[in-house]
Amino acid sequence: MAKISFILNGEEVSVEADPLKRLLDVLREDFEALGVKEGCGEGECGACSVILDGKLVNSCMVPLGAAEGADIVTPEGLRETEKGKVIVESFADTGAVQCGFCTPGMMMAAEALLEKNNNPDESEIREALSGNLCRCTGYDLIVKGVKVSAERGKDLW
Amino acid sequence: MVNSYRPTTLPEALKLMETRDMIPFAGGTDLMVKYQSWKGTLPRFPKDVLFLNHIPSLKKIEVNGETLAIGAGATLSDVIDYPRTPDILREAVLSIAAPGIRNIATLAGNICNASPAGDSICALYALDASVILSKSGGERELPLPEFITGPGKTSLGRGELLTEVRIPLKEANLQVFRKVGTRKANALSKLSFSAVAEIKGGTIDGIALAFGAVGPTVVRSKELEKKLTGKTLEEIKVLYKDIIDDYSAMIVPIDDQRSTAVYRKQVALNLLKNFLESGLLKEMQ
Amino acid sequence: MNDEIRKSVRRVDAVAKASGLAKYISDYNFGDILYARLVRSTRPRAKIISITVPELPDGYYYVDHRDIPEKGKNRIQMIKDDWKVFAEDEVRYVGETIALLIGPDREKLLSLLSEIKISYEDQEPAYTIEEGLACKGGAIVGDDNIYGEYNLVKGDPDTAFNNAARVIEGTYRTGFQEHLYMEPQGMVGTWEGGRVNIYASAQCPYYIQKSVSGALGVEGKEVRIKQVTTGGAFGGKEHFPDVIAVPLAVAVNKIKKPVELIFDRIEDISYTCKRHPSRITIKTALDKENNITGMTIDTVINGGGYESSTLIVLQRALLHGIGVYNIPNAHVRGRAVATNTFPSDAYRGFGAPQGLYAIEMHMSQVAKELGMFPADFKRKYFIKNGDMTITNATMKDTVKLEEMFAAADEMSGYSKKIREYKDDPYKGIGISFVNHGGGFTGNGEQEIIKGVVKMKRTGENSAALYVSNVEMGQGLQTVLRKIAAKELGLNYTDIEYDNPDTDIVPDSGPTVASRSTMVVGYLIQECAKKLKTKWDEGVGAEAEHHYKHPSEFKWDQDTLQGDAYPTYGWGINVVEVEMDKDTYEVKTTGIWTVFDVGIPMDDTIMYGQVSGGVVQGLGYASIEKCEVLDGKFRQHTMADYVIPTSVDFPQIKNRFIDNPYKYGPSGAKGAGELVFDAAAPAYADAVQQLAGKNIYDIPVTPEMIMGLEE
Numbered sequence A: 001m002a003k004i005s006f007i008l009n010g011e012e013v014s015v016e017a018d019p020l021k022r023l024l025d026v027l028r029e030d031f032e033a034l035g036v037k038e039g040c041g042e043g044e045c046g047a048c049s050v051i052l053d054g055k056l057v058n059s060c061m062v063p064l065g066a067a068e069g070a071d072i073v074t075p076e077g078l079r080e081t082e083k084g085k086v087i088v089e090s091f092a093d094t095g096a097v098q099c100g101f102c103t104p105g106m107m108m109a110a111e112a113l114l115e116k117n118n119n120p121d122e123s124e125i126r127e128a129l130s131g132n133l134c135r136c137t138g139y140d141l142i143v144k145g146v147k148v149s150a151e152r153g154k155d156l157w
Numbered sequence B: 001m002v003n004s005y006r007p008t009t010l011p012e013a014l015k016l017m018e019t020r021d022m023i024p025f026a027g028g029t030d031l032m033v034k035y036q037s038w039k040g041t042l043p044r045f046p047k048d049v050l051f052l053n054h055i056p057s058l059k060k061i062e063v064n065g066e067t068l069a070i071g072a073g074a075t076l077s078d079v080i081d082y083p084r085t086p087d088i089l090r091e092a093v094l095s096i097a098a099p100g101i102r103n104i105a106t107l108a109g110n111i112c113n114a115s116p117a118g119d120s121i122c123a124l125y126a127l128d129a130s131v132i133l134s135k136s137g138g139e140r141e142l143p144l145p146e147f148i149t150g151p152g153k154t155s156l157g158r159g160e161l162l163t164e165v166r167i168p169l170k171e172a173n174l175q176v177f178r179k180v181g182t183r184k185a186n187a188l189s190k191l192s193f194s195a196v197a198e199i200k201g202g203t204i205d206g207i208a209l210a211f212g213a214v215g216p217t218v219v220r221s222k223e224l225e226k227k228l229t230g231k232t233l234e235e236i237k238v239l240y241k242d243i244i245d246d247y248s249a250m251i252v253p254i255d256d257q258r259s260t261a262v263y264r265k266q267v268a269l270n271l272l273k274n275f276l277e278s279g280l281l282k283e284m285q
Numbered sequence C: 001m002n003d004e005i006r007k008s009v010r011r012v013d014a015v016a017k018a019s020g021l022a023k024y025i026s027d028y029n030f031g032d033i034l035y036a037r038l039v040r041s042t043r044p045r046a047k048i049i050s051i052t053v054p055e056l057p058d059g060y061y062y063v064d065h066r067d068i069p070e071k072g073k074n075r076i077q078m079i080k081d082d083w084k085v086f087a088e089d090e091v092r093y094v095g096e097t098i099a100l101l102i103g104p105d106r107e108k109l110l111s112l113l114s115e116i117k118i119s120y121e122d123q124e125p126a127y128t129i130e131e132g133l134a135c136k137g138g139a140i141v142g143d144d145n146i147y148g149e150y151n152l153v154k155g156d157p158d159t160a161f162n163n164a165a166r167v168i169e170g171t172y173r174t175g176f177q178e179h180l181y182m183e184p185q186g187m188v189g190t191w192e193g194g195r196v197n198i199y200a201s202a203q204c205p206y207y208i209q210k211s212v213s214g215a216l217g218v219e220g221k222e223v224r225i226k227q228v229t230t231g232g233a234f235g236g237k238e239h240f241p242d243v244i245a246v247p248l249a250v251a252v253n254k255i256k257k258p259v260e261l262i263f264d265r266i267e268d269i270s271y272t273c274k275r276h277p278s279r280i281t282i283k284t285a286l287d288k289e290n291n292i293t294g295m296t297i298d299t300v301i302n303g304g305g306y307e308s309s310t311l312i313v314l315q316r317a318l319l320h321g322i323g324v325y326n327i328p329n330a331h332v333r334g335r336a337v338a339t340n341t342f343p344s345d346a347y348r349g350f351g352a353p354q355g356l357y358a359i360e361m362h363m364s365q366v367a368k369e370l371g372m373f374p375a376d377f378k379r380k381y382f383i384k385n386g387d388m389t390i391t392n393a394t395m396k397d398t399v400k401l402e403e404m405f406a407a408a409d410e411m412s413g414y415s416k417k418i419r420e421y422k423d424d425p426y427k428g429i430g431i432s433f434v435n436h437g438g439g440f441t442g443n444g445e446q447e448i449i450k451g452v453v454k455m456k457r458t459g460e461n462s463a464a465l466y467v468s469n470v471e472m473g474q475g476l477q478t479v480l481r482k483i484a485a486k487e488l489g490l491n492y493t494d495i496e497y498d499n500p501d502t503d504i505v506p507d508s509g510p511t512v513a514s515r516s517t518m519v520v521g522y523l524i525q526e527c528a529k530k531l532k533t534k535w536d537e538g539v540g541a542e543a544e545h546h547y548k549h550p551s552e553f554k555w556d557q558d559t560l561q562g563d564a565y566p567t568y569g570w571g572i573n574v575v576e577v578e579m580d581k582d583t584y585e586v587k588t589t590g591i592w593t594v595f596d597v598g599i600p601m602d603d604t605i606m607y608g609q610v611s612g613g614v615v616q617g618l619g620y621a622s623i624e625k626c627e628v629l630d631g632k633f634r635q636h637t638m639a640d641y642v643i644p645t646s647v648d649f650p651q652i653k654n655r656f657i658d659n660p661y662k663y664g665p666s667g668a669k670g671a672g673e674l675v676f677d678a679a680a681p682a683y684a685d686a687v688q689q690l691a692g693k694n695i696y697d698i699p700v701t702p703e704m705i706m707g708l709e710e
Ligand SMILES: Cc1cc2nc3c(=O)[nH]c(=O)nc-3n(C[C@@H](O)[C@@H](O)[C@H](O)COP(=O)(O)OP(=O)(O)OC[C@H]3O[C@@H](n4cnc5c(N)ncnc54)[C@H](O)[C@@H]3O)c2cc1C
Pocket: A042, A043, A044, B023, B024, B025, B026, B027, B028, B029, B030, B031, B032, B033, B052, B072, B095, B096, B097, B098, B101, B104, B105, B106, B107, B108, B109, B110, B111, B112, B113, B117, B118, B119, B120, B156, B160, B161, B162, B163, B186, B187, B188, B189
């Protein structure tokens, strides 16, 4: 056990836990960040996506010890920001959400993409989402959701 | 009880490696899968774990003279973004997983994992890469083929860490990387192919050909490459069938859950032929 | 009128889900929870000789068949109740439930689990359809391993074959397919109000209630099932949840504490039902003028270790076996065989995709034999209103396939491209035509389901609807609200519709068979009309509506004769591909779809169904390989069982052709499965067009394409 601190959605937090505990479990169990989903636990699906030090990562692949001192944003944090609101609203308006299990992760991937490229074309969007699997939508409307986010959030990113 | 350590300097890390048998942990994208357990329980690490990602000096990527040096802490994304990364290495690394994984996975980890399906390894063979292995009180440099000894096996010694990957930046006007995966992205390799060649005045000045996931380790033959070096277009045409036959004899893949031996072999040879026919010969004309 | 209902609205669940606020089963906090792990068979076929369980610390429980109450039964009550809750003395497949191990600490639980020792006496297993038919290792079921056989005959196929100028034959195979809903199977059982409660990610709360109460030996109402937001299902949460809910309920009944049973992904792929593999042989008799005079179809599907709903799946495969064609003389035979693989069960399409794949590939191959292009040939045989179906009833639908083909052709340029690519070994374009019967087969809605819905006025301008059908991603919570709101003249957001709870909602039937919009939606529409007449009674006014089978549709379940379905959805897919000459990898360069779903209840939601269904079907056709090795699924991680990513397929261009159905709400028909059916044959046809060689099996992998060349 160790006390490990990091920044979670803009707030400094710390937790007493085994540094090998998965960040995914820490976020869900110790911080009730339930928007972070477990779809596979093997890095394949992206449902557990968070943004760590500005980068999209799969939180099931990250033990707490590796995240010490990191700046972590989860869907709980993103949805409170202007950018997050634009993405949520755009996804809702374009029909990008079906069962919704992949959606918070998709939002994180969309945010990570738009931070780097605020006017992505379709193939750039598809590439950026390629680690986030969705079984319901066939992706078309998610791609549209990201496009609309970029248009609506022109001045944000 | 498994312990874990989070050193912030390399000497500290090497010191720890000297004192106990530990698992170096870079991005963890192989380790966390390998030791995955039930959600809410700890990954099943059999030994103590040494986190490497808090050591800033390992994250460096730089060019020293004619050598590109990639620190063991550099992620695949870092390698992609670095402007002087050789094209085929960038392509190979871009073909690995998806952005979220590439943001934490390291190049060094891909090498140390020594998977026959490790995509960067195939390109690194063709680029004549070597690795620096450090331990308290010393380091050694090994050519990659000497470092990787079998599937999941390396010649990493007790107390050693891989600290740097070195790639000689040679002229090469022809660079090809092809990966055949189980789907179009975020896919593991069925096989991969890397080719690097420098054509000067209509002859082959240097050439390297490597095949991934078609054997226990990457297939590359300096002998066969030597046969090709210095040859002209006409001479290659004469040698063509021999070359294919020679490679065919070396490529002995297996069947597994991702593909078949027959397919792997045939496609590896097709890619070679395509490289010789449309890549190389075109460049030489 | 119809234009209004189809106008896209924002889904009621979209914002909560996108922002991560929606709660799935693993997001609930039930307080002091116990965790459960299944103790599973590691053998495909064996007698259990002994089981040694380590001494359990306080608070840990081992639950097995001995814990089934005396008045209960160690059986899961699915369509057939042959599947045991817990194995007793024999196991029939790897992963069969033997017991549950339960306790508060997950690390401890894992270590106890590893100490459980089971010794087996192995028997020779059968895995494939052929091995099952041959009764390898002795019959698993009965004396021939056949769960059931059906024969459908129209006209006089024997004479047609006797007089045939030539016969063309092909055998088509499809593999297992994993649902891979993004949220793995999971549920929590609690002891509340002196009875078992199950909170589940599931499609059919009343199915679970039936299975659980049956095993516990209590009345249905003595267990409560509450569906929670479900992260995808596709048929995988139709019957399978019973397989874990019942052992869980037995455990809760014993322990009287909340217990959580949530699968990891690897468990989920390894140990849940898949789509039935099939082997279908089709023979076509042609006369001298090359007209089809007869056809025989011999279908075998692999049911795995227990029957469960296999025969119903088989029926649908047969009823769709002849596709969208009017063949004068035909014999469709079907058998379901027992093997030692994980029992196969419901998956979007429920047998129809296998049947439709085979007939579409076959028709395309017959066309080729005759020197014709597939669409030109197939169109000659399109069934029309009034034609005789394989179950000897008239086709009651107005069939708009010609109009749909014209649209598909115009969008995709199919007719031009198929000629253009004729001799191009690297480019191909494929087409498929399908239909899908909406709702339960025959009179199942009347005889088995007997759906009931309820509505209530809850405020000045609001009402609630009560159904047992669930939202699982398909948009039902929005669509049913729209239907109710339209009748009541309210806004759809003024209608309340919670995730169903068997204590509260009547049994409007399971969320399966593309019935929820068409059948339940219609009940809601009619119920809303009733409520409207009672609106002035004030808040609290209620209305109820029961299913009544339209009298013009007749069916005999014993002989499988009559109107198999009151109506069909219709679909055409066109898929264009390119092949890499070195690697045989296929790249899909265009997808065009045309569907008749009656009237779409919401253009965006329907487009989402199309895009999701088609991509799932394309995965089935191309990359979703799932083999059995030593009784285990060889591709059992997400790294190896691969589904399409965002870059695998291009954007789909879709058009809907309106064709309202009298007994659907505002004319809607079933659509959720239809959108899956056509993709695989269109893809495989595209590849066979470029290869110039017939393709018989899916998935069509590069390995297989390479093999075609030899
Ligand atoms: C979803 C997913 C998809 C993937 N797709 C691909 C793919 O397409 N192609 C591909 O090639 N790979 C793929 N991988 C694997 C790839 O991510 C890894 O091989 C990665 O590059 C390893 O880097 P890491 O930093 O994460 O290594 P880690 O997991 O940290 O370590 C890997 C191994 O190397 C050892 N090690 C790490 N660093 C050092 C060091 N400095 N010195 C000594 N030993 C060390 C570790 O002890 C361990 O044995 C995928 C992984 C996932 C989870």
